[in-house]
Amino acid sequence: MSIVTNTKEFLDETGAIAKFTGRFFTTGIMPRYETKELLNQCYIIGYKSLPLIGLTAFIMGLVLTMQLRPSLVDYGVESQLPVMVGLAIVREIGPVISALIFAGKIGSSIGAELGSMKVSEQIDAMEVSGINPYKYLVATRVFAATLMLPILVILGDTISLFGAYIGVNIKSVTSFELFFLQVFKSLSYSDILPAVVKTIFFGFAVGIVGCYKGFNSSKGTQGVGISANSAVVLSSVLIFIIDLLAVQITEVLGLN
Amino acid sequence: MKMETTEKKVNKVENDKKDPVIVIKNLKKSFGEKVVLTDFNLSIKQGTNVVILGKSGSGKSVLIKCIIGLLKPDSGSISVFGDDITQMSYDELNESRNRVGFLFQSNAIYDSMTIRENLEFPLRRHWVDITEEEIDRLVAEGLESVGLASTIDMMPSELSGGMLKRIALARTMILRPEIILYDEPTTGLDPITSREIEDLILSLQKKNNASSIIISHDMNCVKHVSDVVVLLLEGKCYTESTYAEMAVSTDENIKQFFL
Numbered sequence A: 001m002s003i004v005t006n007t008k009e010f011l012d013e014t015g016a017i018a019k020f021t022g023r024f025f026t027t028g029i030m031p032r033y034e035t036k037e038l039l040n041q042c043y044i045i046g047y048k049s050l051p052l053i054g055l056t057a058f059i060m061g062l063v064l065t066m067q068l069r070p071s072l073v074d075y076g077v078e079s080q081l082p083v084m085v086g087l088a089i090v091r092e093i094g095p096v097i098s099a100l101i102f103a104g105k106i107g108s109s110i111g112a113e114l115g116s117m118k119v120s121e122q123i124d125a126m127e128v129s130g131i132n133p134y135k136y137l138v139a140t141r142v143f144a145a146t147l148m149l150p151i152l153v154i155l156g157d158t159i160s161l162f163g164a165y166i167g168v169n170i171k172s173v174t175s176f177e178l179f180f181l182q183v184f185k186s187l188s189y190s191d192i193l194p195a196v197v198k199t200i201f202f203g204f205a206v207g208i209v210g211c212y213k214g215f216n217s218s219k220g221t222q223g224v225g226i227s228a229n230s231a232v233v234l235s236s237v238l239i240f241i242i243d244l245l246a247v248q249i250t251e252v253l254g255l256n
Numbered sequence B: 001m002k003m004e005t006t007e008k009k010v011n012k013v014e015n016d017k018k019d020p021v022i023v024i025k026n027l028k029k030s031f032g033e034k035v036v037l038t039d040f041n042l043s044i045k046q047g048t049n050v051v052i053l054g055k056s057g058s059g060k061s062v063l064i065k066c067i068i069g070l071l072k073p074d075s076g077s078i079s080v081f082g083d084d085i086t087q088m089s090y091d092e093l094n095e096s097r098n099r100v101g102f103l104f105q106s107n108a109i110y111d112s113m114t115i116r117e118n119l120e121f122p123l124r125r126h127w128v129d130i131t132e133e134e135i136d137r138l139v140a141e142g143l144e145s146v147g148l149a150s151t152i153d154m155m156p157s158e159l160s161g162g163m164l165k166r167i168a169l170a171r172t173m174i175l176r177p178e179i180i181l182y183d184e185p186t187t188g189l190d191p192i193t194s195r196e197i198e199d200l201i202l203s204l205q206k207k208n209n210a211s212s213i214i215i216s217h218d219m220n221c222v223k224h225v226s227d228v229v230v231l232l233l234e235g236k237c238y239t240e241s242t243y244a245e246m247a248v249s250t251d252e253n254i255k256q257f258f259l
């Protein structure tokens, strides 16, 4: 019984999100553009997330290197440490960890902000004032998230590699040039490009889910909290699902 | 007291000659299984203040949200200045909203913007050709009219509930609407502030010669501002009369509001 209702709810929700996403491609990308609000959102969503993503990326690079070293030492390939770490960071760990941090920070704040605007009738007020709230609130945030996450991930990866460089130098000595030479020699476009492309989808998912949850917030402070919370949960799950699809697609395309 | 009623009667006679600004016919609206408006009919003449009475959850907000086009009715027609808004395209609807103001129950002040930006927002959107000087003048004038000129550069979080209500009123009035829809303008305010808001509603109304629908269950407010009182019951317009007539009614459904 409850499985039936749960399945129905799940399908209803999936349909509603698909419809909400569809509106992005019909109304969201059409002129007139809310350029000022878009730039404002890029600042909030992108620039203000940089310290957090930078910090986590740095620690991750450092810790990953320290954790990998013993295994590589066992196999006698310690010299390959920069290559291993570089590949792991650029191909998988950098994009996914940064996207998850992004989902936690941005997904929840979009969900809560739009949720409280919804319950205090601010979204209705916009509509009455001749503004399309989907364009003004949703399209700008989704665009900003889609544009900013790839940039954040590229910066985050770079910072991670610095962390890794320090990690390598804790127990042995490698010059800065040699470390980065080794890393970049081992990386090809087929490592970098799919990783960047998937972050575009990660960003889009975080933006859409946050906005959807906010727009459909139920009344009361509890409703707003639930919106913020479920935005993070759903966008985190979606990040993994997109990641799974991305690896299949690159496999098929022979980019691995 | 007597003077007031005769004055209102004269108004009423005059108003009978005018064309109605809003005509609602056979309006139906439900949400899923829940039927809110079953068959609502009402016509409002220019310059009158119509108060809608009804219990909480009876569909008063749904009704006025249908009038402004925030909700789409299931069937029936709503004509505003002679045009049926249920048949309008998005752009036409926006055009007609130029002439209709809406005061939200929760004020709906944009909390990420300053008071100035809140008032500028509808101006910039609806009157695209407006100059910066004109905007500044109208914003200052609007705040002046609700006695809050000094709050212009403050954030909404710095103001009290009553002040926010007045800001919301100024923002609603800034486009000089000819019809104003008020959703419970005095609910949750203390009696003195309520009275101030009612006086503001009346004076701003007079200045623009507007018509209005006011949702309220505050009987002091009803007595003070209404020309016509409509009781919304079970999704229909149960009665339409005046405060004075309703106050002496023996109908149980009406009497419960006067306790």
Ligand SMILES: Nc1ncnc2c1ncn2[C@@H]1O[C@H](COP(=O)(O)OP(=O)(O)O)[C@@H](O)[C@H]1O
Pocket (backbone or CB within 6 Å): B031, B036, B054, B055, B056, B057, B058, B059, B060, B061, B062, B063
């Ligand atoms: N967007 C909506 N979705 C579903 N139900 C709604 C919606 N808006 C209002 N309702 C329902 O319609 C009924 C009337 O609501 P409302 O008009 O807000 O009442 P009130 O007369 O107190 O203003 C309520 O039972 C409410 O639950």
Ligand SMILES: [Mg+2]
Pocket (backbone or CB within 6 Å): B060, B061, B062, B105, B183
């Ligand atoms: Mg209401």
